[in-house]
Amino acid sequence: MIYLDHAAATPLSEKAKTAMLPFFSDQFFNPSSAYLPAVAVRKLYEQAKSDIAHVIGAKGVDLVMTSGATESINLAFLLLEDLDAEVLISATEHPAVLENARRYKNHQIVAVDTNGCLDLDDFTKKLTKNTQFISVCLASSELGAIQPISDLSRLVAKERERRALNGEKTPLYFHCDASQGIGFLGVKINRLGVDLLTLNGAKLYGPKGIGALYVGHNVKLKAQVLGGGQEMGLRSGTENVPAVVAFAAAIKEAEDHLASEQKRLAKLKQQLRSDLADLPGIKFLGNPKHQLVNFLPISLPGLDAERLIFMLEEREVYLSTGAACSASKGIKSPSLQAIGLSDSEIAGSLRLTLGRLNDSENLKQASFHLHAVVAEESARLTKTSPSPPALLDSPKTARLVSPQSPQKLPPEVEQ
C-alpha cells in the first residue's frame, strides 16, 4: 500500500494507542463518580486536556472537548443566535464552516488568490462595522494553503478598537479551524490571536471521534448539548476519557517531532514534486511557501481524476481528488473554483498528502505508478497503444522498482 491521503485520515499512533488502552479496562470509571479510582480518572482526563491545551499555549479549562472538528465548528457558530448577523468566511473552508455560515443570510465569502491564500484586501473591504463572526481555517483542506491568521487578527483587533472608541457595542469573534495544520505548524493562541480555535484528533494520528474547541476568556458560548453539565455545561455527556487521553498523547508526539517531521516531509515533498514534474501538462497547485509541508495538490488538465484514482487503487496507491468529505458526493470543489481553475483543471485535480506512512522509497513507487496510469489514460484518450515505452525508458523512471515488486509498508515514524 502507498498511502497519499494523510489529510483524510491518519492511523492511530502507537503512543496514542498505548496511552488509551488502560482507560478501556482498568480505568474505565465514570469521571463524574465520587470514589477514588473515578476521581483519579477525572484527574488524568483533566491532565490530558491540559496537555492538549499546552501545545497551543492555552490551559485545559479553555478547551471544550467535542466529538470532532465538525462539532467544534458548530459549537463556535452557536455564539451567533441572530440569523441576520454578518459573517465572514474564506473561500476555502471545510463544509462544516460553509454549511454553518449559510444559515446566516448576511454571510460573505472572502476571496483567495491563485494559491488559495486569503486576499487581505478583500477581507478588509468585507470587514464592516456590522461583522460579528469571522471563520478562517489555519490551512485549507484541499490545497493546504496556510492562511494569514495573525494578520487577520491584527485587522480584527483594529476594528474592535475602532468600535470601542465609537462606543459601538457590536461584538466581533474570530474563529479558526485548525483541523489541518496542527502537527505541521507551531500553533500558539497568543500568536494567532483568535477567540476560538477548532482542533481535531483524527488528523494528527489521534483517534477519530474526538476534537476540541478552544474558547477565549472574552467569549461566552452557548451550550450545544444539554444534560449532565460536563465541560462547564457547554457540552454534556460522559467524557470520552480514552479518546481524550489518546488525543493528548498524539498531539504531544506531533509537537515533540514537529521540526524533524517538517524537515523530513519537506524533503519528501520536494522529491515527489520533481519526480512528477515531467507528467504531461501537470500543474502544481498552490505556493509551497504558503502551503502545509505535507500537501502536494496537482492538476492534470484533460484527464479525469476520478478515473486515475481507481486506476491507482488497482496498484494499491491511495489518494483523493479533493477533501474526502465532498469527494464521495461528486460536488465540484468550491476551493478549486475559488483559485480560478478551469473546469478541465478541476476535473483533473488530485490531492496528494504525505505523512508518516511515506518514505523516499514508496514515494518513488508512487511516482512510477502515477506516470504509468497517466500514460495509460493519455494513450486511451488518444486511442494509441497503451504501452508507454518512452516513459519507462526515461532516466527519471528507469531506476524505479517495477509495479510487480513487493510494496512493503514502511514502519510508522514514531521516533
Added chain:
Amino acid sequence: MIYLDHAAATPLSEKAKTAMLPFFSDQFFNPSSAYLPAVAVRKLYEQAKSDIAHVIGAKGVDLVMTSGATESINLAFLLLEDLDAEVLISATEHPAVLENARRYKNHQIVAVDTNGCLDLDDFTKKLTKNTQFISVCLASSELGAIQPISDLSRLVAKERERRALNGEKTPLYFHCDASQGIGFLGVKINRLGVDLLTLNGAKLYGPKGIGALYVGHNVKLKAQVLGGGQEMGLRSGTENVPAVVAFAAAIKEAEDHLASEQKRLAKLKQQLRSDLADLPGIKFLGNPKHQLVNFLPISLPGLDAERLIFMLEEREVYLSTGAACSASKGIKSPSLQAIGLSDSEIAGSLRLTLGRLNDSENLKQASFHLHAVVAEESARLTKTSPSPPALLDSPKTARLVSPQSPQKLPPEVEQ
C-alpha cells in the same frame, strides 16, 4: 476492588476491544474516501450499524450515530423548534431529558408511583390535544424502574387516531431513552412502538463516546451538526468507525447472553438483597418485578450516603448515591423526591448496580463491608464504641473473608 456501579460505567468487553483495534491501524481509512480499502471500511461501518439496529429490530439506515446518549437525546428534541410546544416527560428522566424539556415553557412532568414507575392515569390526564413530544426512559438510571413504554405507545397511538379523525394536524412524537436497560431487557422497536429511541454504547460494555438515535420512518429530524453531510446529513463529522464497530460487538454480545446474564444477575441480586436485609432500618427502593435485574437501590435513613461511599471507598468497594452525573454536584435527586422519599431517606440512599464484575463471592464481601461501615457509622452517631462485635459474630458474616484478605477482581463474564 468490588465494583457496584455498573449503571455509571462499564469496562469495555474483550470482544468489543478486539473488534475495534484493527480500525485504529490497518483499517484507519476515512469511510468517505473513494478507494477500495476506504470503501471496505465504509461497508464494515454500515454493517456495524445494521448489527446494532438488528438488536432492536430495526435497520442500519434507521440509526443516526452520535457521540453518546446525551447527544442522541438532544438530537431527538430538535424535532421541536417551537418553544411553546407541549412536552411530557416522566419524573425520573436523565438530566439530558430534563434539561431539554425545560427549554419548553409548556413542559409537564408525569408523576411516578412509589416504585418509580410512571403513573398511567397522570399520563392520560396530561396527554392533551396539544402535546407534541413525549420522552420517557426505558428504565430510570437511579432506581432501574422499568417504564411501561408499550402501554404508553398504545395511548399515544389512540391520541394520534383521535387527531386524525378530527382532522387535527398537531404532530405527536414519542422518544424513549433506552440508555439503561438494553442488555438486560429484550428491546424491540415494534413492541415498544416509539418513534425515537436513544441507545448508549458505554452502558453495555461498549466504548464511551458512542451512541445512536433510532429514527422512525414517520419522523423528519432536523440536523444537529452541519458539515460534510454524514449520517444522512443529520450528524456531520467523520464517522467514528472504531467506536461504532465496538458498540456493535458489545450490543451483540449482550444480546447473545441476555437470558443467561439476566438469570445470573437475578440470583446475585437476590443474594445481596437477603444479605443486606438485616441492615438496621434498610429500605429497598422500587419493586423488583418492575426493576432492572441489576439494580439494587437502597436507603439507610439517618445515615449520610456520601460518608458511607467514602468509607466504602477505603475498603475498595465502589458505588454511587444517585446517577453519577448529578451525584458529583450534590443536587438532591429529583427521582428520589418523586417516589416520595423523605429528606433523611434521600440522604441515606445508595445505588448498587451489578454487572459482569460481580460474582457471588465479591457480593458476599460487599455485604460484609456494608455491614461494617454501617455499624461503624451508626456507632459514631450514637457515640458508642465503633467496634460491632455482634455483627462480626453473626452467622451471616462469620464465613466472610476479612477486609484484610486480598480482594482479587473476578474475571469478566465473557462466555
